[in-house]
Amino acid sequence: MKTTIITLMAFLIMGQTAFAAIVCSSDRMQKDLVISKSSIAFQEHKDSSDSRSIASSNLLGVRTKKTAKGFNKIVFFEGQKHTIHVEDINSFTDVDDYITIRSQKGHEIIYPLSCLNS
Numbered sequence: 001m002k003t004t005i006i007t008l009m010a011f012l013i014m015g016q017t018a019f020a021a022i023v024c025s026s027d028r029m030q031k032d033l034v035i036s037k038s039s040i041a042f043q044e045h046k047d048s049s050d051s052r053s054i055a056s057s058n059l060l061g062v063r064t065k066k067t068a069k070g071f072n073k074i075v076f077f078e079g080q081k082h083t084i085h086v087e088d089i090n091s092f093t094d095v096d097d098y099i100t101i102r103s104q105k106g107h108e109i110i111y112p113l114s115c116l117n118s
Contacts, residue, residue, distance in 0.1 A: 022086070024115040026099065033084065033099070034118070038062065040075050040084070070097075079104060086115060 024033040025045065034041040040062050063074040069088040074081065080101050087096035092115040102108045 021118045022089070022115050023118045024084070024086075024097070024099075024113040026111040026113050028111045029099075033113070035073060035084065035086075038064075040073060040077075040082075042077060084113070086113075092116065 022035045024035065025031075030045055031042045032045055034043060061075065065072045065074075067087070069090065070086040071089070072086075073084045075084075076082070080103050083100040083102075085096075085098050085100070087093065094112045094114055097113040097115055098110050099113055100108060100110050
């Protein structure tokens, strides 16, 4: 009984720490994305010339769909639907990782993402 409880607690602790924050950016966007297990934060580019810009707050209400090796996260920000796709969390690539931004009128744009574990 004790080993079962200890094993269960070990799995819970490992599950909590398995998803470290991921920082993604795109050359075409003016914002960086900080993706955690249950939230996404949009921040101004670190290279931005306006050093007084304020990062947006963490956006809660993020929907997450796990894929075989990665995930899709959907969040609404500034009246637009943002879908973040990371193909493989162990091997980031600009070809397979992207963000789709869809306006309320249905216009859609896709940007490649460069992601790193933080």
